[in-house]
Amino acid sequence: LAKTTQPISMDSYEGQEVNITCSHNNIATNDYITWYQQFPSQGPRFIIQGYKTKVTNEVASLFIPADRKSSTLSLPRVSLSDTAVYYCLVGEEGSSASKIIFGSGTRLSIRP
Amino acid sequence: GAGVSQSPSNKVTEKGKDVELRCDPISGHTALYWYRQRLGQGLEFLIYFQGNSAPDKSGLPSDRFSAERTGESVSTLTIQRTQQEDSAVYLCASALPGRNQPQHFGDGTRLSIL
Numbered sequence: 001l002a003k004t005t006q007p008i009s010m011d012s013y014e015g016q017e018v019n020i021t022c023s024h025n026n027i028a029t030n031d032y033i034t035w036y037q038q039f040p041s042q043g044p045r046f047i048i049q050g051y052k053t054k055v056t057n058e059v060a061s062l063f064i065p066a067d068r069k070s071s072t073l074s075l076p077r078v079s080l081s082d083t084a085v086y087y088c089l090v091g092e093e094g095s096s097a098s099k100i101i102f103g104s105g106t107r108l109s110i111r112p
Numbered sequence: 113g114a115g116v117s118q119s120p121s122n123k124v125t126e127k128g129k130d131v132e133l134r135c136d137p138i139s140g141h142t143a144l145y146w147y148r149q150r151l152g153q154g155l156e157f158l159i160y161f162q163g164n165s166a167p168d169k170s171g172l173p174s175d176r177f178s179a180e181r182t183g184e185s186v187s188t189l190t191i192q193r194t195q196q197e198d199s200a201v202y203l204c205a206s207a208l209p210g211r212n213q214p215q216h217f218g219d220g221t222r223l224s225i226l
Contacts, residue, residue: 030211032212041219042219042220043203043217043220045217049214087155102147102157103154104154
């Protein structure tokens, strides 16, 4: 199983850049890395996905080193509204659905 | 456009009763997932549908849990003879066909067993 390890919680301040790192030592060749964000009383929301190197969209960047055993979600200039739980997932969707493990995520708290 | 819709948003019932939770996925999303999330915890995979078939139901915790999907659309998760440990938020997600498609989640049904 493609298990991931991420910090349980992180704190930061408005305007700072926040980097959340996820370890996935057993990542398989076909596995992609996907990050989701979850606010209280809501379902998770897709943020970004990547396979290798760097991916950037309007919300975040995802850095993946050559060995792909870890990945870092980077949130530029966070605001209070970025307070949420962030999940790192590794795995192939669809037929390997049960192998996708959300884990407990990283609880990010942003302070004024 | 319309997202994933789940109903009811909240359900309170007595121990031993049966409950049925509904999920309306995004149109055209052939993949559908059910998860359970206990308070303060991560998501626990329950079952996956591809079309109307469930190739992976390995996450269903007991034979009291069942799910079906019809018309490659609506799915229902049924819990029979509910127990207090079934109290949780039940989340549904749908995705486009193909590998590595992101999942789109509903806001869940909060189930409370008295």
